[in-house]
Amino acid sequence: MRAAVIDVGSNSVRLLLMEGMTPWGAVGERRVTVTGLRRGAHADGSVASAAITRLDACLADYAERIAAAGGPPVVAVGTSAVREAPNRAAILAVVLRRLGCDLRVVTGREEGALAFAGARLVMSGASGTCTVVDIGGGSTAVVPGGDAGPEHAVSLPLGVNRQGEHLTGDPPPPERVDAIAADAAAMVGAATQAFGRTGMVIGVAGTVTTTAAIQMGRYDPDRIHGMVITRADVADVLGRVSAVDGRERSRIPGLHPDRVNSIVPGLAILLGSLRALGADDLVVSERDLLDGVAMEWAHAGAGPSH
Numbered sequence: 551m552r553a554a555v556i557d558v559g560s561n562s563v564r565l566l567l568m569e570g571m572t573p574w575g576a577v578g579e580r581r582v583t584v585t586g587l588r589r590g591a592h593a594d595g596s597v598a599s600a601a602i603t604r605l606d607a608c609l610a611d612y613a614e615r616i617a618a619a620g621g622p623p624v625v626a627v628g629t630s631a632v633r634e635a636p637n638r639a640a641i642l643a644v645v646l647r648r649l650g651c652d653l654r655v656v657t658g659r660e661e662g663a664l665a666f667a668g669a670r671l672v673m674s675g676a677s678g679t680c681t682v683v684d685i686g687g688g689s690t691a692v693v694p695g696g697d698a699g700p701e702h703a704v705s706l707p708l709g710v711n712r713q714g715e716h717l718t719g720d721p722p723p724p725e726r727v728d729a730i731a732a733d734a735a736a737m738v739g740a741a742t743q744a745f746g747r748t749g750m751v752i753g754v755a756g757t758v759t760t761t762a763a764i765q766m767g768r769y770d771p772d773r774i775h776g777m778v779i780t781r782a783d784v785a786d787v788l789g790r791v792s793a794v795d796g797r798e799r800s801r802i803p804g805l806h807p808d809r810v811n812s813i814v815p816g817l818a819i820l821l822g823s824l825r826a827l828g829a830d831d832l833v834v835s836e837r838d839l840l841d842g843v844a845m846e847w848a849h850a851g852a853g854p855s856h
Contacts (some may be wrong), residue, residue, distance in 0.1 A: 556612065556843045558645065558653060560588040560687025561711055561812060562756060563605065563609035565612045567619050568844050570718035575671045575837045577846040581615070582756075582825050583608045584808035587641075587712035588631040588687045595634040602640055603714035609648035609681030616825040618647070624651045625847050629839075630688030632707060658705025662691035668702045669752045672776055683823050685757045685816055687711040689825065692738055701748065704741040708734050708819050710757060710812035717815060720795045727792050727818050734822025748829040752780070754838035756809060757816030757840060761787050762834045763804035776838040781824045783831075788817040820828030 555576070562584045569578040580757050587604050590598035615622060619626040626645055630653050632638050656664065665684040673680070675830040681694040690850035695701045713730045762777050763769040764787050791812045800810045811814075823830065 551848050552615045552620075553844065553847055554612075554619070554622050554624045555840060556609075556626040556845065557840045558587070558605070558626060558632060558641070560629060560689070560709055561586060561828060561848050562808075563587075563608050563612070564840050565615065566840050566844055567616070567622070568848075571845065571848045573675055575668070575841045576848075579619075579761040580840075581612070583611070584812075586711060587685070588709060589792050591631065591635075591711075594636055597631060597635045597641060603646060604799040606644050608787055609644060609755045616673070618634070620702065624649050625668065625843065626651055627664075627839075627843055628653045628655045630658075630705070631688055631711075633657070634688065656767045658689065658691065659703045661689075661839060662693040662703030662705055663700050664753055665691055665739055666693040666695055666703070666842070667837040667839040667845055668841030668843075669694070669754045669835045671837040671841060672702065672752060672833055679749050680750045680752050681749060681827065681829075682789065682806065683758075683827075684754045685710065685819050685823075685833065686755060687812075690738070690744055690805060690819060691736070692827075694742075694745055696748070702742075702745045706737050706741055708737060708823075710816040710819070713819060715814040719828040721793055721799075722814060724792070727788070728816060730815055730818035731788075731822040731825075732818045735826045736822075738823045738826035742826065748855075751824070751827060751832040753820065753832040754835050754837050757820055758811065758834055759806060759836060760809050760813055760815060760833070761820070763806075764791070764802060764811040766768065766806070769804055769806065771836050774834055777833060777834045778831050779820070781829065784817060784824060788814070788821055791817065
C-alpha cells in the first residue's frame, strides 16, 4: 500500500514515501527538512510569514518528489505550531496548493497516540509497558501505555523552538539552560503525577536521535534505532553543546547544521523530562508519529488524501 505521508511539525517537516508496511514499520524513502515553523512566532501563536515561506518552499520540493514517485495518495498531519496558530488558514492553504490535500490538524492527545504507536515499533513485537517522550518544536508529548495502546497522553508547551526563544547569548548562559531543564522537570512532573512512569522510556524525534548521533560521532539510523542513552549521557552532551558558540557547535560530529540552534533547548527539555520521570535511561526509536500516521492510514485502507 503506497502513500506519501507528511508530518508538518513545529520545527521540521518530514516526508515518508511509503512503499509498504511491515511489523517493524513503514518501508520507503524518508526526508526531513527543518523549516522552523514555530520560529519567530508572534505572541498570540501566529506563525511568521517567513516561516510560511520556508514551509512553502519545502512542500514545493516534496511535491516534486511525490510526483516523481508516481503520485501516490498524500496524507498530511499538522501538530503544535499549526494547532495553536490563529492564522492556521494560511498554512492549510499552502498545504492544499502544494500537495493537493487537506492538512489534518491533530489534537495533543492524537499526536501523543500516533507517536506512541510508532515508537513502540522499537520493541520489535515484544509485549510490555513503556512511556514515550516526544520532543517537538512547540510541544512535548508524554505517553505511557502498553500492548493495548496508550493509557494516558499529555501534551505540554515544551518545544525546542518555544523554549529556545528564551535563550540569549552564544553560548547561552548556563543558568538559562538550567532553567529550561528545571521548568521541563516541573511541568512533566506535575502532568504525570497521576499516572507516573510506566515501563521503559522510549525517546523519539530529532533531539533524541541527534543526541544518539553525537554520542556515536555520526548519524546512522540503523544503529541509532534501539540504542540506549543514559541520563548521564544526556547531561554530558548538553554540557558539551551548550558550552560553545554556534560556530564551534556546528563542528561537533553527529550534529546536523540544521539543529545547531535547537539542540541546546531540546537537550534541556529531555534532561528535565527524564528527571521528572525518574528514568536513568531511555531507548531511542527512529519510528515515531510519522510511522503512527502511516500505520493508521494503512490499517484503515484509506485516509485524507488527494
